[in-house]
Amino acid sequence: MPVVHIATVVPISQTVGANRIVPAIAIPHPLGDPKMDPAEEKVARREMVEKALTALTTDIEDQTVF
Numbered sequence: 001m002p003v004v005h006i007a008t009v010v011p012i013s014q015t016v017g018a019n020r021i022v023p024a025i026a027i028p029h030p031l032g033d034p035k036m037d038p039a040e041e042k043v044a045r046r047e048m049v050e051k052a053l054t055a056l057t058t059d060i061e062d063q064t065v066f
Contacts (some may be wrong), residue, residue, distance in 0.1 A: 004052045010065055021054040021065045022048065022053060 007020035008027045024030035031048055032041050057064040 004055045019063055022052045
């Protein structure tokens, strides 16, 4: 089953063997940024989820960071 790991610390994801890795924003706020305006944050979150969905549907041979 393909999965995507949205990770705040990419090297840890690589070490544990995650195949599809999408870098997150920050450790305390992986899918958001409280400093952003709510509308901007919604756009950033949507972009990250869309990137994860693209990663999920991409055929890969090796560990890949998107």
